[in-house]
Amino acid sequence: MRKIIHIDMDAFYAAVEQRDFPEYRGIPLVVGGPPDSRGVVATASYEARRYGIHSAMPCSRAAKLCPNAVFVSPRFEVYKAVSAEIRAIFRRYTDIIEPLSLDEAYLDVTTDKQGLGSAIDIAKDIKRAIREELQLTASAGVSVNKFVAKIASDIDKPDGLTFIGPSRIETFMERLPVEKFFGVGKVTAAKMNRLQLFTGADLKRLTEAELVRLFGKSGRFYYRIVRGIDDRSVEPHREPKSVAVEDTFSQDIAQVAAMEEELAKIAEKLAGRLQSRKLRGRTITLKVKFADFRLITRSNSLSHYTDASEALVAISCQLLGPVVEQYPMPVRLLGIAVSNFEEPDSASGQLSLF
Missing domain, CATH: 1.10.150.20 (5' to 3' exonuclease, C-terminal subdomain)
Structure with a gap:
């Protein structure tokens, strides 16, 4: 029988900010765009959550719910570095780790690497190490499959530990x-x-x-x-299904030329992410959110794989034309995603359309 732990850091981005900047401790803190922007909340401290603020909420809405909240811009490079430290702690206890994001992961501890005796004891030790070494807290769910472990980790937040056994x-x-x-x-x-x-x-x-x-x-x-059956294994080398970049604009964009300029910037950033992760994909998806919050996506699958910004912007602009013709109104968000990735050992495909 498997022993699965799901670790979920508590208000991760906000907790890192409060750790690094003592003046943010004990106050409603929102990590995200300025309160007068169209950005969204990346995460909020537990002090801010008491006002109903949550992730993905528009920052303008968060500011209305809590006028005294402090807004800070995300420091993703810092969060990535801290996440790497957290995973280094995980590796002391198991080699079977499936990261879901910077702040959560599944751990298969069926093999007791340190001989602690139980998955509950392992979870306690991981939480203790994170608290003592990184001055952060995590919540843990322990069970025999991934689904139940993930649900369990959310039951007693923050700094919780919940075990749901087979019975x-x-x-x-x-x-x-x-x-x-x-x-x-x-x-x-x-x-x-x-x-x-x-x-x-x-x-x-x-x-x-x-x-x-x-x-x-x-x-x-x-x-x-619902019968407790979840046979999915923890996948330590989980490959992403898609990589995306999107941008919400401070003011709606009405001109197609301006939209294409923004798509070029987004494509450049996305190409950099793909190349740094050695990924090339065949399917390019355009995401458009209009001023009335209508959301439209359109995709095109190529006959070859690409990670080139030229291909990304060319296809996304081709997809954009019919969309803005069908919905002639200003745009508040544009995004590009790449999926349907090449197998790691494949030598086929071209780098670009050109």
Whole structure:
């Protein structure tokens, strides 16, 4: 039986800022764009969260909820460096680590590298090391599969530790609100509620065929997970499915030429990220958010792989034309994503369209 730990740092970016700058401690702190900008909240300290501020909220909205909040710009290079220190701590206990982001990861501790005796003891030791060495706190969930461990890590934040053993999993899943299920967003949750499905127990009353009919292939996942079945392994060399760069503008852009200039800047930044990670992809996706918050995406798959900014801007501009013709209104956000990556050992493909 597997022993899985999910570690989730507590308000990571804000916690790093409060650690490095004592004047930020104990006050509502928001990491993100200026309060009068169109930027969004990257994260907020727990003092700020008491006012209802949360990640991905517009900074202007956060400023209205808490006029006394202090806003600071993200320092991503610092966060990456701290994240590397956290993963170095993880490696003392296991070599099977699957990072999900800078501030969370799955650890398979089935093999007890330090002979501590239990996954709970390992989680306690990791939390202690992070606290003593980095002056930060983390919450941990411990279980026999990834899904339950991830849910458990969120139960007792901040600085929590929750263990859900095999005998408790089905009861736990039955009581879990559907909003907490992996892959259930606001739209799916609303649909479930309209169908009188509010908890795992409600989902459990449906057959697999009924769930598939209602929710497509995700229905199979819901059928298994509500019974505590999650066979996914911790993947230490997890490859990204896509890499993206986007920008929200301080003022809406109405001219196509200006949009294309912004796409060129975004493509340059995205190409740098791809090249630094030695990734080349075939599918280029354009993301456009209009002034009325309408969100449109369009994709084009090439016959070869690329990491070149020339290809990224050429394809994204081609995709942009029909979109702005169909929706003639100013744009507040543009983004480009690359996916469908080349296999690491493949020698085929070209660097660019040209």
